[in-house]
Structures are given as structure tokens and as C-alpha cells.
Amino acid sequence: MSLRADTPPTTADIRRFTGTQRWVHRTTAALMGVCVVTAACLYIPQLAELVGRRALVVTLHQWAGLALPVPVLAGLASRAFRADLGRLNRFGPHDRTWLRAALHRDKRHISRPAAKFNAGQKLYAAWIAGATLVMLATGLMMWFTHLTPLVWRTSATFVHDWLALTIGIVLAGHIGMALADPEARRGMRTGSVSREWAEREHTLWRP
Amino acid sequence: MNEHLNRGVNEDVHDGVNDGHPEQRGTPVGRRVFLGTLGLGALGVVAAPDLQRGLEAFLGGAADNDPTGLTGLLPNGGGFRYYSVASSVPRKNANTYRLEIDGLVDHPTTYTLADLKALPQTRLVRDVQCVTGWRVPDTPFEGVRLSRLLDAAGVRPTARAVRFTCFDGTYTESLTLDQARRADVLVALRMQDKDLGHSHGGPVRLYVAPMYFYKSAKWLSGITVTDEVRPGYWEERGYDVDAWVGRSNGRDDEPTS
Structure with a gap:
């Protein structure tokens, strides 16, 4: 908050995401959405009863899951996207401060220093990337049953089921936080955010 | 990378x-x-x-x-799961339900629900094992032995298998004649000591105790005696035709019967 006294807010927008980055996010979100909705229709009895068509829903789920990593892999061709992956990967001392504040439910901006991405966003990105690949691997073991030994398939189902539940909860948190921050959503929708928002939420970011 | x-x-x-x-x-x-x-x-x-x-x-x-x-x-949280391959399933009751037996038989027959209830009933209590992993222990099923219906219809000597059709309009199943004549294969009218409800495949479903539960076709409406095994709905999509629990589909579950 003290920042505002030093630097008077301007009305100018600043660039946060390129078109490629937004395309990667949108496509990944759509594929993940198909995975989650079809999974619910296969898994929750009331929805399964309502929708039926099990073979079709299974096919949709499998192909959406298989395609899920494709947008990110395609995004690697973009220099801006690769640079953001680097930013998501690297943790500095300020990230430790941010995480400690998050653990203590300290919501003051002064105790939540962040560069382009805050520590929570970094952790989420790394975890969801790993979790997606685990879902892909276990999903393939359930799909192509002849490729792996007998016991593996039951084990893969077990991991796939429980990780699906975990991803569902974490994803709900991700969407919930986006819903609570219209300016962050605008950044992902249009590529631009207000300078005032950036200086408040991402104090260390030098665009 | x-x-x-x-x-x-x-x-x-x-x-x-x-x-x-x-x-x-x-x-x-x-x-x-x-x-x-x-x-x-x-x-x-x-x-x-x-x-x-x-x-x-x-x-x-x-x-x-x-x-x-x-x-x-929750995953493996116990209990049954509802699986349907059709977009919607019509409901049948005591007035509208019919079970037709035809194919390689001397006396094609149509049973009403009351006809089936009037026949001697057999009660079996076994575990139910689904090929997707879930298992429900000690589940009572009650109904008419399939062998009794086949004997009444008079199976011809050329017959080798039995095909099942369902009033969801989509699902099919099949057994060899020897499998169909086992004493633990029922045309079930009751489950868990209650009349079979719609979501469990009622009013009448097949119950093949020793096999994975996809063999126990729900909403049973037709039994056709054939000269060879014709793979059923899931079997066309990669599941084993001879679906013994613990000895098929690449699984090693404990046998149920």
C-alpha cells in the first residue's frame, strides 16, 4: 500500500501475456475441462445415470487427456513462453517470504512480495504439470492394457482415481482465485493488466 | 528437456x-x-x-x-456404481416387462414378470467384482436359474451358446451353453433382498456369479440360443468373452464363485 504513495498510479496498461501464451492457457483449460466433465460423467453415479453413452464418454476422455500436454509443447516454440517457464521455475528469497505469509494467512501486500508470478502460482504450475503427466502415464496404462504387466493396471487405476480427486480440488482453488481477481482474469483474457494492479500484486515485476 | x-x-x-x-x-x-x-x-x-x-x-x-x-x-469407497452404455433407458414394470426366449429352441417362450416370479427361486450370496476394480462383498441375488428356462424352452442339439439382449436397446452379452447352464447363473429378480430397482437393472437382470459384473447384463429382455458365441457390447470393445473373476481381463482378483 505504501507503494502508491511513492509511485502515483497511471491509467496505462502493461503487457502481461502474448497471444501465444493466452492460446496455450485457453487450449489447455478447454482440454482439462473436457477431461474433468467426462471424468465426472464416468464417475459420479447420478451424472452417469443422466448421461449414459459410456463408450462415447470414455473415448472423449481418452483423447482429451492424450491431447492435454500438446498446447504446452507447442508453446515451447515461443520465446516469451519459454521465458515465463524460466520465471516459474526459479524461486528467490522473496518467494519464501510470500509462502510464509500465505501459511499465516497474512493477506497484506507488503508481506506478499512477488515478481511476474507469485510463489503460489509457481508451485501450482510445477505441480499441475507433473500431475498431468502422471495422469497421462497411468491413463495410458489403463487404456492400452496389453503394454504393462497385470498388477500395474490395478495400481494405475488407483493412482489415477485418487490423483483425479486431488486435481479436482486444486483446480477448483485455481479457478476460485481467478474468479476473485478480475484484473488477473483480464490479463489472461486480453494480455494486458493495469499498471496499478501490477504494482500492487507483483511488486518486483519489471515488465 | x-x-x-x-x-x-x-x-x-x-x-x-x-x-x-x-x-x-x-x-x-x-x-x-x-x-x-x-x-x-x-x-x-x-x-x-x-x-x-x-x-x-x-x-x-x-x-x-x-x-x-x-x-x-471416493475411489474404492464401497458400493455399486451405475454404468449405462445407452443415452437413456426406458422403465419397465410388472405390466410392461417381457422376457423373450428364442433362437435354437423347440418352444420359443415369452415370460411376464409374474410368470418368472411363479417359478422356483434360487438365492445366492457372493461378492460382486467389477472389472474396473470395485468389489461389493456378500451381495444376495435371487431369481430363476437360467438352466431351468433353457430346459423349459428345449435347446436343440446344434446350439452352442446363448446371447442376451437388453431393453436399453444397446447392451448385449453372451455365454457358452455350458457356462449358461451353471447353477450359479440366474435370471435375477431381487438383489440385496429387495426387488431389483431400475438403476440396478430392474425389474430383471442377468446374474453370472463367477464372472466380472459386465457379464451380468442389466435390463434383460431377450435370451437367444445360438450356434456360436457372439461377443457382447464391451467384448467388441476389448473385454474378455470368458470373463472369469481372477482369470481374465489381465486381473488377479479373488474368485467370486
């Missing part, structure tokens, strides 16, 4: 104007979390048999004392 990525980014740093800025340096925690998640996933697959046994025991016990039914939504 990760290594390569980071090298790329570091090069950006050195020719960029942000050299030395906090967001460009620091520990690669993201990569560690990413690889850690992959490692945990692999560990989960390895440890799954033990974890699953423990959780099943715990959740199975919890499901018995759970009035909300929420534990049923």
Missing part, C-alpha cells in the same frame, strides 16, 4: 536488461516440484496394492456407517 529449457532462459538473462533481477535468478524449485510430483506418482503405482488394501478396509468400514453416502464417491 528441462535442463535444456533452463539453459535457454539463462542465455536470455545474460543478454537481457534484467540481469541480476530477483525473478531471473534463484533456486530451480519449480523443476524440483515437477520432478517430485512425477516421482510420487511412480511411487504411488508401486505402493498401490498395499495402499489400496488399507484404504478399502478403512473406507469399506466407513461406508457402512455413513448416512450421507459421500464415501461412496
Whole structure:
């Protein structure tokens, strides 16, 4: 908050995401959405009863899951996207401060220093990337049953089921936080955010 | 690939104007979390048999004392799951339900629900095992032995198999004649000591105790005696035709019958 006294807010927008980055996010979100909705229709009895068509829903789920990593892999061709992956990967001392504040439910901006991405966003990105690949691997073991030994398939189902539940909860948190921050959503929708928002939420970011 | 990525980014740093800025340096925690998640996933697959046994025991016990039914939504939380391959399934009752027996038989017959109820009933209590993993212990099924209906219809000498059709309009199943004549194969009218409800395949379903539950076709409406086994709905899609529990579909579950 003290920042505002030093630097008077301007009305100018600043660039946060390129078109490629937004395309990667949108496509990944759509594929993940198909995975989650079809999974619910296969898994929750009331929805399964309502929708039926099990073979079709299974096919949709499998192909959406298989395609899920494709947008990110395609995004690697973009220099801006690769640079953001680097930013998501690297943790500095300020990230430790941010995480400690998050653990203590300290919501003051002064105790939540962040560069382009805050520590929570970094952790989420790394975890969801790993979790997606685990879902892909276990999903393939359930799909192509002849490729792996007998016991593996039951084990893969077990991991796939429980990780699906975990991803569902974490994803709900991700969407919930986006819903609570219209300016962050605008950044992902249009590529631009207000300078005032950036200086408040991402104090260390030098665009 | 990760290594390569980071090298790329570091090069950006050195020719960029942000050299030395906090967001460009620091520990690669993201990569560690990413690889850690992959490692945990692999560990989960390895440890799954033990974890699953423990959780099943715990959740199975919890499901018995759970009035909300929420534990049923957890993986392996116990209880039955509803699977339907059709978009919608018509409802049949005592007035509208019919079971037709035809094909290689001397006396094609149509049974009403009352006809089936009037025949001698057999009650079996066995575990139900689904090919997707869930198992419901000690589930009573009650109905008419399929062998009795086949004998009444008079199976011809050329017959080798039985095909089942369902009033959902889509699902089919099949058994060899020897399998169909087993004493633990029923045309079931009751489950868990209640009349079969619609969601469990009522008013009449097949019950093949020794096989995975996809063989126990719901909403049974037709029994056709044939000269060879014709693969059913899921069998066309890769499941085993001879679906003995523990000896098919690449699974090693404990046999149910």
C-alpha cells in the first residue's frame, strides 16, 4: 500500500501475456475441462445415470487427456513462453517470504512480495504439470492394457482415481482465485493488466 | 528437456536488461516440484496394492456407517456404481416387462414378470467384482436359474451358446451353453433382498456369479440360443468373452464363485 504513495498510479496498461501464451492457457483449460466433465460423467453415479453413452464418454476422455500436454509443447516454440517457464521455475528469497505469509494467512501486500508470478502460482504450475503427466502415464496404462504387466493396471487405476480427486480440488482453488481477481482474469483474457494492479500484486515485476 | 529449457532462459538473462533481477535468478524449485510430483506418482503405482488394501478396509468400514453416502464417491469407497452404455433407458414394470426366449429352441417362450416370479427361486450370496476394480462383498441375488428356462424352452442339439439382449436397446452379452447352464447363473429378480430397482437393472437382470459384473447384463429382455458365441457390447470393445473373476481381463482378483 505504501507503494502508491511513492509511485502515483497511471491509467496505462502493461503487457502481461502474448497471444501465444493466452492460446496455450485457453487450449489447455478447454482440454482439462473436457477431461474433468467426462471424468465426472464416468464417475459420479447420478451424472452417469443422466448421461449414459459410456463408450462415447470414455473415448472423449481418452483423447482429451492424450491431447492435454500438446498446447504446452507447442508453446515451447515461443520465446516469451519459454521465458515465463524460466520465471516459474526459479524461486528467490522473496518467494519464501510470500509462502510464509500465505501459511499465516497474512493477506497484506507488503508481506506478499512477488515478481511476474507469485510463489503460489509457481508451485501450482510445477505441480499441475507433473500431475498431468502422471495422469497421462497411468491413463495410458489403463487404456492400452496389453503394454504393462497385470498388477500395474490395478495400481494405475488407483493412482489415477485418487490423483483425479486431488486435481479436482486444486483446480477448483485455481479457478476460485481467478474468479476473485478480475484484473488477473483480464490479463489472461486480453494480455494486458493495469499498471496499478501490477504494482500492487507483483511488486518486483519489471515488465 | 528441462535442463535444456533452463539453459535457454539463462542465455536470455545474460543478454537481457534484467540481469541480476530477483525473478531471473534463484533456486530451480519449480523443476524440483515437477520432478517430485512425477516421482510420487511412480511411487504411488508401486505402493498401490498395499495402499489400496488399507484404504478399502478403512473406507469399506466407513461406508457402512455413513448416512450421507459421500464415501461412496471416493475411489474404492464401497458400493455399486451405475454404468449405462445407452443415452437413456426406458422403465419397465410388472405390466410392461417381457422376457423373450428364442433362437435354437423347440418352444420359443415369452415370460411376464409374474410368470418368472411363479417359478422356483434360487438365492445366492457372493461378492460382486467389477472389472474396473470395485468389489461389493456378500451381495444376495435371487431369481430363476437360467438352466431351468433353457430346459423349459428345449435347446436343440446344434446350439452352442446363448446371447442376451437388453431393453436399453444397446447392451448385449453372451455365454457358452455350458457356462449358461451353471447353477450359479440366474435370471435375477431381487438383489440385496429387495426387488431389483431400475438403476440396478430392474425389474430383471442377468446374474453370472463367477464372472466380472459386465457379464451380468442389466435390463434383460431377450435370451437367444445360438450356434456360436457372439461377443457382447464391451467384448467388441476389448473385454474378455470368458470373463472369469481372477482369470481374465489381465486381473488377479479373488474368485467370486
